[in-house]
Amino acid sequence: MWSRASSYGCSSSRMAQETESRSTTKQHLAPLKVFIDLCLKEKTLDNFLTYFLWWVEQRKSSIHLCCKKLKIISMPMDNIVKVLSKVQLDCIQEVQVSCTWNLSTLATFAPFLGEMCNLQRLVLFPIHVSAFKKQEEHHIVQITSQFLKLGHLRDLHLGSPSFLEGHLDQMLSCWLTESDLTHLCQNPDISQLKSLDLSGVSMTDFHPELLQVLLEKVAATLQELDFDVCGITDSQLEAFLPALSLCSQLRSFSLCGNLLSTAEMEKLLRHTAVLPCLRQERYPAPQETYRPQGVPLEARLAQLRAQLLEILRDLGRPRIIWISLSPCPRCGEAVCHHMEPIVYSCPSPA
Missing domain, CATH: 3.80.10 (Leucine-rich repeat, LRR (right-handed beta-alpha superhelix))
Structure with a gap:
């Protein structure tokens, strides 16, 4: 606070300087x-x-x-x-x-x-x-x-x-933290979980081992799993794939809207091939199928579909999988659900 003490005897120039100084101080x-x-x-x-x-x-x-x-x-x-x-x-x-x-x-x-x-x-x-x-x-x-x-x-x-x-x-959708997921894993009732939908929850910075622990806890009962648009990376998927292959009751699995590589997609298909109840599989188009600006490349997408179909033949089990673009080129939604499925049916024995 500026003291209003009298300043008798001050020259007019000095008073002007003090006034200017006080004004500058007040502004700051x-x-x-x-x-x-x-x-x-x-x-x-x-x-x-x-x-x-x-x-x-x-x-x-x-x-x-x-x-x-x-x-x-x-x-x-x-x-x-x-x-x-x-x-x-x-x-x-x-x-x-x-x-x-x-x-x-x-x-x-x-x-x-x-x-x-x-x-x-x-x-x-x-x-x-x-x-x-x-x-x-x-x-x-x-x-x-x-x-x-x-x-x-x-x-x-x-x-x-x-x-x-x-x-x-x-x-x-954006409130779930890594700490919340840790507490969820520690809940004694988690082993009875049948459906887990974490779509839209950003998990890019979550420790990969956390998803592995979570899936191990629910492996005996889990039937539906949705990880759409979670920012899941190759390293995170790599970490929980062994646990995912233990989910013997899993019927539906969706991983759309995550940026994964073609190599990691191949590993994913091989791990999920052992799940006897899995009937609905939705996966993202790998990073290699997009231009740097995020525009899908039709030729690469066709090549990917052929490559994945060959993997399904190699695994030798009838399967139907959907590959989704992100975002949808038609409506701009986070995930495109208009793609044709990749269908592999085992040839009938001669």
Whole structure:
């Protein structure tokens, strides 16, 4: 703080220099952070909060209003918006909503939620869902799209998550961490698992051995396995192939949308050839079938299909496999499901 001590006897030039110095210093000062925990429990803003927000607004260039804990008990959304528009949302670490909202209200709140990039704990009381849920699909999309931005969220309590039916993957797809997968492997009930769908979960940086341990735990019961668009690499696939070949009950396996080499694809086909129940196999087109810009090469793709068919003949077991491009050249989706299958049928004995 600059002291306003009198400077009698100073020359006008010296006073001008001091004024300029103070101005320069003021420009380089970081904004003052004012911390407050907010509990919004009245229908209207009380006198203190009204004045406080006005005070912050008058000094918005030099004051940052920070809040670590936000609790909403009862307040109309327009007043909540007034409050949150003054707060540095990236400071908020905990939010508790203790009133029942409908999907429209939650969708209005969602953009503010999406800016709380350091949020660690979120508690939502039951959300009222209209009987005409189909008409509120756009609200659900608005909500789930913001949840995906909460990379630090570790504690989530939803009073009635039924509104997320069919949309949970959109909300949680990028939240699974290596630590989460480790805990999953340690769960004593994991050995009874029949279906495992981790599609869309980025596992590029996961230790390869982790997927091996996971598949070993579920090998006796697993029937469906989906690793689509997981960023799985050759080294990771190499690590869990022996465990995959132990999944004797596996019926469906999908690995589309991952960038693998042709050599690793051949190893994959040889390991899965021993699985007696496997009927549906979906694999990605290897890296060699794309130009550097990601455009598929038709000639190489045809050559790949012929090469894989020859491998199937060599293995001598009837199989049908689908090879998918990524992204789809027709619709731009992450995985193309329009390709013709590669079919090998054992020749009938003479």
